[in-house]
Amino acid sequence: MSEMPWYNKGLFSSLNLRQKTLLTIGLTAFVLIVIFISGTLINANLPTNFAIKMQPPSFEHLFGTDWMGRDMFIRTIKGLSLSIVIGLGASIISSIIATILAFVASINRVCDEFVSWLIDLFASIPHILLIMMISIALGKGAFGVTMAVAFSHWVNLTRVLRAEVLQINTSEYVALSKRFGKSKLWIAKEHILPLVLSQIFVGTLLVFPHAIMHESSVTFLGFGLSPHEPAVGIILAESMSYLAMGAWWLAFFPGISLLIVVLLFDIMGENLKRLFDPSEANN
Amino acid sequence: MDLKAENISFSYNKKRQILKDVSLSLNSNQIVGLIGDSGSGKSTLCKIISGYISNYSGKVTLDDKEIPDKDYYPVQLIFQHPEKTMNPKWKMDKVLNEAWAPTQELKDTFGLKDSWLTRWPNELSGGELQRFSILRALNPKTKFIIADEISTMLDAVTQVQIWDALIKHCRTNNIGILAVSHDPELLEVICDDILYFKDINHI
Ligand SMILES: Nc1ncnc2c1ncn2[C@@H]1O[C@H](COP(=O)(O)OP(=O)(O)O)[C@@H](O)[C@H]1O
Numbered sequence: 001m002s003e004m005p006w007y008n009k010g011l012f013s014s015l016n017l018r019q020k021t022l023l024t025i026g027l028t029a030f031v032l033i034v035i036f037i038s039g040t041l042i043n044a045n046l047p048t049n050f051a052i053k054m055q056p057p058s059f060e061h062l063f064g065t066d067w068m069g070r071d072m073f074i075r076t077i078k079g080l081s082l083s084i085v086i087g088l089g090a091s092i093i094s095s096i097i098a099t100i101l102a103f104v105a106s107i108n109r110v111c112d113e114f115v116s117w118l119i120d121l122f123a124s125i126p127h128i129l130l131i132m133m134i135s136i137a138l139g140k141g142a143f144g145v146t147m148a149v150a151f152s153h154w155v156n157l158t159r160v161l162r163a164e165v166l167q168i169n170t171s172e173y174v175a176l177s178k179r180f181g182k183s184k185l186w187i188a189k190e191h192i193l194p195l196v197l198s199q200i201f202v203g204t205l206l207v208f209p210h211a212i213m214h215e216s217s218v219t220f221l222g223f224g225l226s227p228h229e230p231a232v233g234i235i236l237a238e239s240m241s242y243l244a245m246g247a248w249w250l251a252f253f254p255g256i257s258l259l260i261v262v263l264l265f266d267i268m269g270e271n272l273k274r275l276f277d278p279s280e281a282n283n
Numbered sequence: 284m285d286l287k288a289e290n291i292s293f294s295y296n297k298k299r300q301i302l303k304d305v306s307l308s309l310n311s312n313q314i315v316g317l318i319g320d321s322g323s324g325k326s327t328l329c330k331i332i333s334g335y336i337s338n339y340s341g342k343v344t345l346d347d348k349e350i351p352d353k354d355y356y357p358v359q360l361i362f363q364h365p366e367k368t369m370n371p372k373w374k375m376d377k378v379l380n381e382a383w384a385p386t387q388e389l390k391d392t393f394g395l396k397d398s399w400l401t402r403w404p405n406e407l408s409g410g411e412l413q414r415f416s417i418l419r420a421l422n423p424k425t426k427f428i429i430a431d432e433i434s435t436m437l438d439a440v441t442q443v444q445i446w447d448a449l450i451k452h453c454r455t456n457n458i459g460i461l462a463v464s465h466d467p468e469l470l471e472v473i474c475d476d477i478l479y480f481k482d483i484n485h486i
């Protein structure tokens with residue numbers, strides 16, 4: 001593609017599927033990283049200025065201002081970046097849980113039945129209920145919410161990994177490795193882990209949008225982050241009391257932004273899955 | 284050393300018994316051929332002798348002692364399809380060194396090129412891969428090699444090369460070979476003795 005400038009051909013039409021996938025992943029990752037970094041650079045204690053309180057969206061304040069004159073755009077970015085941090089923590093922890101359980105299931109039949117039972121148990125409780133219970137039990141706050149989201153989102157990945165590990169365990173190279181006198185732990189680490197690593201990675205990213213959505217929902221419902229944390233769930237909950245006064249922008253823009261971030265993560269996860277999917281890989 | 288299989292019976296499922304009262308014995312200075320129809324159960328017998336299948340009846344012994352299952356198994360099976368016996372996410376270097384570190388001399392004997400070591404299994408041909416799977420099975424603790432149609436997929440030249448190297452190594456190191464094939468001409472060339480599967484399987 002070097003001989004012709006991309007803007008002449010139309011960027012997407014000149015790329016093959018793999019390049020499009022990579023480009024999509026790159027762009028979504030870029031946007032999310034920009035949101036995250038700008039959020040961390042923002043001081044949580046935004047300046048208040050009652051002279052400009054409750055202003056509708058304008059060029060000066062894209063998302064309007066709240067009842068204390070704080071810029072809603074900045075608050076939203078800060079909130080989203082907090083959501084991303086919690087989502088990242090929760091996704092990673094849930095993937096670690098899933099990986100450990102998948103390997104535990106492969107030890108023997110009793111362990112496998114135990115893990116299956118655990119999967120069925122957690123799958124039968126609605127996520128939001130489970131998250132609320134765990135969050136309350138762990139004293140809410142960022143830690144409580146992160147753990148709650150993590151402990152409610154390992155189920156799907158565990159199912160996938162368990163089946164995968166089971167299948168790898170019946171392979172000839174694993175059987176051979178046992179004949180070479182290698183231990184189960186060695187086989188898990190050297191043979192199985194490299195084969196499921198990409199699945200763990202994609203699984204982590206696919207949990208991300210759920211994690212963010214659920215973190216915001218429990219926070220909105222008052223079972224998550226505390227009211228003085230700059231979370232999107234808090235912003236949305238507060239804005240409810242101003243909706244009746246016609247301050248629609250307090251809920252609309254943060255809500256839409258949250259949705260966009262969730263969608264971006266979803267798109268990135270799906271594209272990464274496609275990239276790693278063996279049925280579409282070139283070998 | 285003597286490898287003995289005594290009264291081995293086995294079936295994968297209730298519908299059909301594959302092996303019935305199979306007995307054979309093999310000394311570590313011998314190369315014995317095993318010939319039989321495809322689907323008759325030769326590979327199954329190989330897997331039992333080399334410890335891959337455990338729920339059989341009868342016994343497999345080495346110098347009249349049962350073979351411990353946890354350590355390095357002194358009876359090593361080499362498969363027909365080497366690509367299935369290699370982790371696709373491992374470079375050939377790691378594949379080769381999983382059981383032991385073969386000497387450079389031995390690598391040369393088997394015609395193993397250094398440039399292959401940095402590749403993935405799917406970047407090598409069947410013949411190249413088979414050299415790896417034979418070589419890694421030749422750990423000094425190996426007393427017997429069960430070669431289950433190891434050269435069936437290979438061209439004539441590679442076949443000769445591989446068998447030459449394997450036989451030379453096993454003769455000098457007192458390793459016994461059970462060579463399974465459906466090619467009587469090959470077995471007649473390489474074996475001291477040939478067993479007919481239908482004679483030893485009393486089905
Ligand atoms: N894992 C298995 N489960 C059920 N049946 C099998 C399995 N492996 C082999 N068989 C059956 O056992 C019979 C013997 O197979 P095999 O030992 O591979 O024969 P051979 O090596 O002589 O060609 C065949 O009918 C085959 O279909």
Ligand SMILES: [Mg+2]
Binds near residue numbers: 322326327431
């Ligand atoms: Mg066979």
